[in-house]
Amino acid sequence: MIGALFKRDLGRFFPFASAAGGGGAALPVVFFVAVAMLYPFAVGPDANLLARTGGGVVWIAALLAAILPLEKLVAQDIELGTFDQLRLRGVTEEVMMAVRLAAHWLSFGPPLILAAFPSAALLNLDSATLQLLLLGLVAGTPGLAAIGLIIAALTASLRTGAALSGLLLVPLALPILIFGAGALARQDAASIGFVAAISLLLVALAPFAAGAAIRAAREV
Amino acid sequence: MSRFCLTLCAMQEDASPNLTAKSLACRRGDRLLFKGLSIAIAGGEALHLTGANGTGKTTLIRTLAGLTTPFAGEVERVGAVGLVDERPALDPDLALGRALAFWQRVDGCNDPSKALAVLGLEPLLEVPVRYLSTGQRKRAGLAALLNRGAPIWLLDEPLSGLDVAAIEQVTALIADHVSGGGIALIASHQALAIEGLRTLELGDFVPTEEPA
Secondary structure (H helix, E strand, C coil): CCCHHHHHHHHHHCCCCCCCCCCCCCCCEEEEEHHHHHHHHHHHHCCCHHHHHHHHHHHHHHHHHCCCCCCHHHHHHHHCCHHHHHHHHCCHHHHHHHHHHHHHHHHHHHHHHHHHHHHHHHHHCCCHHHHHHHHHHEHHHHHHHHHHHHHHHCCCCCCCCCHHHHHHHHHHHHHHHHHHHHHHHCCCCCHHHHHHHHHHHHHHHHHHHHHHHHHHHCCC | CCCCCCCCCCCCCCCCCCEEEEEEEEEEEEEEEEEEEEEEEEEEEEEEEEEECCCCCCHHHHHHHHCCCCCCEEHHHHHHHHEEEECCCCCCCEEEEHHHHHHHHHCCCCCHHHHHHHHEEEEEEECEEECHHHHHHHHHHHHHHHCCCCEEEEECCCCCCCCCCHHHHHHHHHHHHCCCEEEEECCCCCCCCCCCCEEEECCCCCCCCCCC
């Protein structure tokens, strides 16, 4: 049962997974690369400046790209009644959300990490910075996915949920950004440990918080 | 009326199903819909839930299903619950066959063809769910219910949007389910031709002053 659920979630969210269902799922990655592409045009082709500030820009792009998939993440299945039907089959909301978190991260984290390569080339990042950037994204994207899931579940029953979730994600994602981008500025891998710790906490928390949120959404 | 002797995916539980609610009170928002409502349905019984719009039929069904907690009272269920409401829980972007296949995998149903044939869904399997009409969507939801093999059926307006032939078909399916030892609770504004059907009418709840 869990396998079927995971397969369905992945099919809905993974970019290019299928002609039907996966529409728009590639947008975060395209958006991410687009920011890296636009930045040199905005600040000018100063290679040193780009190399010094480029890593931070990639982090901001990753954070903003995490907002894009939130709209479809939870609200649609509440509307369709999928969560209700699963509940009747004995699947708890926590399990549904844990499966969704895994599918959401897989459809958003690894594509973003891969897209960091062309972005690094566009921003003239050296190999040491790229290495720290990739490590940071590996550690940080699960946390971004977890924050996104919690926010998507909390705002699912609100009419202006989509706009609100973008605003809510920014402050909550701040610790990940500070330590993730901070590692690049100081060329210090230690703060990536903090990013990983924050992510771990968020990933452990997210299924319970999001599960409670969709249970509460029924009681209106 | 012809009876369909369906050997659908076997019922999940052999024990006699049971659905009871004791002195139930439900509210929606700040409004109390009803209170002191008791229901007892045993296997082989069907209950027709009627009442004007807004009297709490859907809320009662969702409470009986265990999706919402009652304001007061308790609900007891013996046996798995199958719910059909206005949302068929099928991905709108997928073809009907693939959308239904997800629930078949979840329910462990190996042979969905009979339910699809009875409800006349076979020609629609390649059509994306979002292109289906209201009645076709309703029939798809009922097919998922049949494939589930749950002994307790909670049906919220199962006949709305259906054509005359489909209404007859679905009524027969419900009658068949009940005569096979299942439970059916049907909220509907339409008359149902099912033998031994009891009726429960939800009225407007009028709050009374508690004596001081």
